[in-house]
Amino acid sequence: MTSDGWPLWEVFVRSRRGLSHTHAGSLHAPDAEMALRNARDLYTRRSEGVSIWVVPSTAITASSPDEKDPFFEPAADKPYRHPTFYEIPEGVKHL
Amino acid sequence: MSTPTTHEAAAFAGAALALGDDALVLSQRLGEWAGAAPVLEEEVALANIALDLLGQARVLLSLAGDEDELAFLREERSFRNVQLVEQPNGDFAHTIARQLYFSTYQRLLYGQLAAGDGPFSGLAAKAVKEVAYHQDHAEHWTLRLGDGTAESHDRMQRACDALWRYTGELFQPVDGLDLDHEALESAWLASVTDVLGRATITLPSGPRTGAWAAGAGRQGLHTESFGRMLAEMQHLHRSHPGATW
Numbered sequence: 001m002t003s004d005g006w007p008l009w010e011v012f013v014r015s016r017r018g019l020s021h022t023h024a025g026s027l028h029a030p031d032a033e034m035a036l037r038n039a040r041d042l043y044t045r046r047s048e049g050v051s052i053w054v055v056p057s058t059a060i061t062a063s064s065p066d067e068k069d070p071f072f073e074p075a076a077d078k079p080y081r082h083p084t085f086y087e088i089p090e091g092v093k094h095l
Numbered sequence: 096m097s098t099p100t101t102h103e104a105a106a107f108a109g110a111a112l113a114l115g116d117d118a119l120v121l122s123q124r125l126g127e128w129a130g131a132a133p134v135l136e137e138e139v140a141l142a143n144i145a146l147d148l149l150g151q152a153r154v155l156l157s158l159a160g161d162e163d164e165l166a167f168l169r170e171e172r173s174f175r176n177v178q179l180v181e182q183p184n185g186d187f188a189h190t191i192a193r194q195l196y197f198s199t200y201q202r203l204l205y206g207q208l209a210a211g212d213g214p215f216s217g218l219a220a221k222a223v224k225e226v227a228y229h230q231d232h233a234e235h236w237t238l239r240l241g242d243g244t245a246e247s248h249d250r251m252q253r254a255c256d257a258l259w260r261y262t263g264e265l266f267q268p269v270d271g272l273d274l275d276h277e278a279l280e281s282a283w284l285a286s287v288t289d290v291l292g293r294a295t296i297t298l299p300s301g302p303r304t305g306a307w308a309a310g311a312g313r314q315g316l317h318t319e320s321f322g323r324m325l326a327e328m329q330h331l332h333r334s335h336p337g338a339t340w
Binding site: 027 | 134135136137139140143231232235239
């Protein structure tokens with residue numbers, strides 16, 4: 001038997017309070033409740049997380065690799081947009 | 096704390112053995128799904144539950160003696176687990192019905208032990224959180240299979256009926272465990288009745304106690320398939336005594 005017919009879900013895990021949810025991977029599950037439980041078993045059992053989101057993969061609209069240049073290329077030669085001229089205060093870790 | 100009498104010490108070891116064997120045997124059964132579960136995600140879920148139970152078994156058996164010796168060198172008649180946990184996996188519905196019946200019992204049992212001040216309260220307080228997840232897992236699957244397709248409903252009903260007669264044994268008093276068995280049983284029945292009702296499964300009506308009910312595992316009497324399970328579990332250790340890696 002396979003999980004054919006079960007929708008695919010994207011899993012986002014927040015590893016600590018104060019951080020944002022990060023994409024951890026994807027899995028198959030019959031519905032959202034079961035997806036949450038499968039995500040718990042697959043992605044957080046070594047205490048990687050304090051919060052999980054699951055999202056149907058079909059609900060995600062992604063940029064296409066073909067559009068990479070018009071999307072991202074123009075940002076490359078504008079260094080003044082990058083906050084590299086500031087010194088990061090000590091103790092700020094997740095910037 | 097006063098020095099325990101010889102009887103108290105024996106009762107404590109006996110109770111640790113009974114609870115440890117429950118966890119060990121169910122862990123072995125669930126482990127049999129590795130490589131054979133309906134879907135990969137579910138295989139991991141069952142393996143996680145099996146590993147939780149194995150951890151509990153190691154702690155409990157260590158209280159009763161040497162964990163490896165107890166697990167791998169005892170004969171069938173020396174095991175004290177209830178007959179419910181040794182029942183074969185069957186189809187997925189049978190495994191889920193067994194999980195529902197047992198995890199509901201184990202959660203209530205550890206809940207009572209954790210609330211008391213007996214020798215098991217510490218480990219029960221830790222284990223009850225694991226077991227709460229096992230129960231949640233079993234309940235969610237019971238609801239989906241029972242209230243799913245016609246075939247999944249029939250299979251879930253068959254599984255609940257088939258394992259029903261092994262559930263009376265769960266509430267037989269165990270020497271060394273200070274429990275309110277009546278409260279345990281009525282809470283178990285209320286919980287299982289509620290879940291099965293929501294899953295559109297008819298509550299089994301067969302006997303759970305008395306001459307027609309199964310269950311003398313705590314006295315060392317086990318069902319036919321248990322011997323084969325033990326042979327598989329023990330053969331490596333018996334073939335290569337003291338092997339390490």
